[in-house]
Amino acid sequence: MTDQLWSSQRHRTAIGRVGLSAPARQAVIDLQLQPGMQLLDYGCGRGGDVRALQAMGLDVSGWDPVHHPDGELKPAEIVLLSYVLNVIEDPAERRQTLLDAWNTAKSTLVVSVRLRWERNQIKGTEYGDGILTSRNTFQHLFGASELRDYVQETTGVRCLSAAPGIVYAFKSDEARLGYLARQVTSEAGWLASQDTASAIAAIVDHFEQRGRLPSLEELPHPIIGLLGHLRTSELKRLAEQSADPLKVEEGAKRTTLDTLLFLAVELFHGRGPASSLPLPVQLDIRAFFPSYAEACKRADRLLFKLRDDAYVRRAMTGSVAGKFTATALYVHRRAVHRIPTVLRLYEQCASIAAGRPAEWSVVKLRHQGRGASWLDYPSFDTDPHPRLASSYSVDLQTLKSSFLSYADSANRPLLHRKHEFLAPDDPDVPKYQRLTDAEVRAGLYEEPHLIGNEEGWERALARCGRVLRGHRLARRPDS
Known part of the structure; x- marks a missing residue:
C-alpha cells in the first residue's frame, strides 16, 4: 500500500x-x-x-x-x-x-x-x-x-x-447493531453512586426509565461492588417498594415502542438473529414480548404501515407534538421522541438512507409522497422568529438528496408560531404561545402568505406599528 x-x-x-x-x-x-x-x-x-x-x-x-x-x-x-x-x-x-x-x-x-x-x-x-x-x-x-x-x-x-x-x-453485526440501538432507542445514563443507598436509587431510576429491573450484566462495576452483599430477591424487593408504579408502567410502554422501532429499522436494513442484538435489547424483548419472533412480527407490521398514506396522515394529525400542514408534519428535534412510533420510524429510515445532518432544529416529514427534510434554525430558542440557515432533504422514493444554504440570502425564510413545533408540555411553550397570541391580536397574521420571509415579516410589523423586544411584542415608538 x-x-x-x-x-x-x-x-x-x-x-x-x-x-x-x-x-x-x-x-x-x-x-x-x-x-x-x-x-x-x-x-x-x-x-x-x-x-x-x-x-x-x-x-x-x-x-x-x-x-x-x-x-x-x-x-x-x-x-x-x-x-x-x-x-x-x-x-x-x-x-x-x-x-x-x-x-x-x-x-x-x-x-x-x-x-x-x-x-x-x-x-x-x-x-x-x-x-x-x-x-x-x-x-x-x-x-x-x-x-x-x-x-x-x-x-x-x-x-x-x-x-x-x-x-x-x-x-461485525454486533458492532453495527450496538450503534443502531444507541441511535434509535432512548438510553438513560446511570445515576452516580457512592454508597448502598445511592446504588439502590440508581437501580430504581433504571426500573422507572426502562420498565424492568436491570440484569447483573447491565450494571456498572461500581454499582455491583456496592450491592454485592444483597441477594437478588432482596434487591428486587427494595426496588419495587421504592419505584413509582406509574413511572414503571410508562417506562415499559416507552421501551416496548423503542424496541419495535429498533426492530423495524433493523429490518429496513437487514435483520439478524436475536443473539446478535445488544444485550439490553435482548432483555427488553424477553421482558415485554412473548418471543423474538412475535416482536419481529409486530415490528414488520409497523414498517408495513409506513407505506400506507392514510395511516401516516392519521398519525400526523393525531400527533401530540409538531405542526401539521397541508403537505407535512414539522417537529422540533427535542419533541421527535413524542411523535407516534411510525413517524419516528419514518425519520429513522430517511436518516439511514442518506444520513441525518449534525446541525438541525426541525424535521419535516411529508405525507404527500415520502421524503424528509432537516431544517437548521440556529437561533430557535433565542429568536422569536428564527431564520432558516440550511435545509437537507432526502426523497425516500428516489433516494436523491439535496442541500440548500441560506447563509448568503438577504431574505431568509423564518418561522412563526414556534410553540406549534414543540410538545405541549415543553417549558418554553407558554412564552412562545403568549407571543403568538399577541401577534394574532395585532393583526400580523392576516396575510400569512406574505410573511414567510424576512422582508415580508418586516413589512407586516411596520404595517401594524409593532416591534419585537425578545419574545414580547411592543408598539413602535413612532406609531
Missing part, C-alpha cells in the same frame, strides 16, 4: 486544519472513537485530525503517501478514510483504496466524502467521472445514498449513514 503511486496532484487537496474535521467529530459524538481504541487516519493529509485526536488523549496514528509517508500503516480498531476517495481519478484505484482501508480496520471503517451539492464550490472542467481543477487536482462528488451503496458493495457488509457524506462500515 505504501508503494502505491498517486498520479494527480492529490496532495494539494490536503488542507491545514485546526480542530477536528466533520467526520472525526461525528465519530467522536457517536462513540466510535474512544480512549483505549487504536485509531488510524488513512490518508491523513497534513495530520490535523491526528493532532486533534491525540490532544483528546486518543491512541491515533496517521499515514499519507505524500505528507506522512513514514507514518505507521498497520491494522487498527477504527480506521478513518476522510475525503480520500474524492481525489482519486481512477475508479479502479478508488475502489482498491477503499478495500485497503477496509482491510486495515479491525472493527469499524469511517468513510467520508464531498457530496454533489458542493459542485458550485469547485471551479474546473468535467473529467472522467468527476472534475479536474485548475490546480491539477481531481474531485469525484458522491450522492449521499450513493456513498452508502458504494461502500456496501465494495466491503460486502451492511453500512449505516451517520451524516450526509459520512458512512460507517462495521466488521
Whole structure:
C-alpha cells in the first residue's frame, strides 16, 4: 500500500486544519472513537485530525503517501478514510483504496466524502467521472445514498449513514447493531453512586426509565461492588417498594415502542438473529414480548404501515407534538421522541438512507409522497422568529438528496408560531404561545402568505406599528 503511486496532484487537496474535521467529530459524538481504541487516519493529509485526536488523549496514528509517508500503516480498531476517495481519478484505484482501508480496520471503517451539492464550490472542467481543477487536482462528488451503496458493495457488509457524506462500515453485526440501538432507542445514563443507598436509587431510576429491573450484566462495576452483599430477591424487593408504579408502567410502554422501532429499522436494513442484538435489547424483548419472533412480527407490521398514506396522515394529525400542514408534519428535534412510533420510524429510515445532518432544529416529514427534510434554525430558542440557515432533504422514493444554504440570502425564510413545533408540555411553550397570541391580536397574521420571509415579516410589523423586544411584542415608538 505504501508503494502505491498517486498520479494527480492529490496532495494539494490536503488542507491545514485546526480542530477536528466533520467526520472525526461525528465519530467522536457517536462513540466510535474512544480512549483505549487504536485509531488510524488513512490518508491523513497534513495530520490535523491526528493532532486533534491525540490532544483528546486518543491512541491515533496517521499515514499519507505524500505528507506522512513514514507514518505507521498497520491494522487498527477504527480506521478513518476522510475525503480520500474524492481525489482519486481512477475508479479502479478508488475502489482498491477503499478495500485497503477496509482491510486495515479491525472493527469499524469511517468513510467520508464531498457530496454533489458542493459542485458550485469547485471551479474546473468535467473529467472522467468527476472534475479536474485548475490546480491539477481531481474531485469525484458522491450522492449521499450513493456513498452508502458504494461502500456496501465494495466491503460486502451492511453500512449505516451517520451524516450526509459520512458512512460507517462495521466488521461485525454486533458492532453495527450496538450503534443502531444507541441511535434509535432512548438510553438513560446511570445515576452516580457512592454508597448502598445511592446504588439502590440508581437501580430504581433504571426500573422507572426502562420498565424492568436491570440484569447483573447491565450494571456498572461500581454499582455491583456496592450491592454485592444483597441477594437478588432482596434487591428486587427494595426496588419495587421504592419505584413509582406509574413511572414503571410508562417506562415499559416507552421501551416496548423503542424496541419495535429498533426492530423495524433493523429490518429496513437487514435483520439478524436475536443473539446478535445488544444485550439490553435482548432483555427488553424477553421482558415485554412473548418471543423474538412475535416482536419481529409486530415490528414488520409497523414498517408495513409506513407505506400506507392514510395511516401516516392519521398519525400526523393525531400527533401530540409538531405542526401539521397541508403537505407535512414539522417537529422540533427535542419533541421527535413524542411523535407516534411510525413517524419516528419514518425519520429513522430517511436518516439511514442518506444520513441525518449534525446541525438541525426541525424535521419535516411529508405525507404527500415520502421524503424528509432537516431544517437548521440556529437561533430557535433565542429568536422569536428564527431564520432558516440550511435545509437537507432526502426523497425516500428516489433516494436523491439535496442541500440548500441560506447563509448568503438577504431574505431568509423564518418561522412563526414556534410553540406549534414543540410538545405541549415543553417549558418554553407558554412564552412562545403568549407571543403568538399577541401577534394574532395585532393583526400580523392576516396575510400569512406574505410573511414567510424576512422582508415580508418586516413589512407586516411596520404595517401594524409593532416591534419585537425578545419574545414580547411592543408598539413602535413612532406609531
